Amino acid sequence: MSHQHSHPHSHDHGSDTESPLSTRQKLARMIHHWIHHTEDHVKSYRQWAEKARQEGLESVAQALERVADGSLELNRILEEAEKQLD
Structure with a gap:
C-alpha cells in the first residue's frame, strides 16, 4: 500500500549531508x-x-479516534525533546 498525502509539503526529512546546520x-x-x-x-x-x-x-471511527489520540501523545513526547534543544 502506498503512502499518499492530500496535504502539500516537502518530504525531505533532513537526509541532506551538505547542509551547514549542526546536528542540534x-x-x-x-x-x-x-x-x-x-x-x-x-x-x-x-x-x-x-x-x-x-x-x-x-x-472504524473509534479506531481512527484512537490513532488521533495516540498521535497527539507522540507529539507530546516530541515536544519534550524539542524543549531539550532550546
Whole structure:
C-alpha cells in the first residue's frame, strides 16, 4: 500500500549531508516539522472518523479516534525533546 498525502509539503526529512546546520539545529527543525506534520494527520484522522461515523462505521471511527489520540501523545513526547534543544 502506498503512502499518499492530500496535504502539500516537502518530504525531505533532513537526509541532506551538505547542509551547514549542526546536528542540534537539524534535530530542532526536524522535530518541529514532525510535530506539525502529525497535527495535519490528526485533523485528517478526525475528519475521516466523522465520515465513518456518518456511514454507520462506528468501530472504524473509534479506531481512527484512537490513532488521533495516540498521535497527539507522540507529539507530546516530541515536544519534550524539542524543549531539550532550546
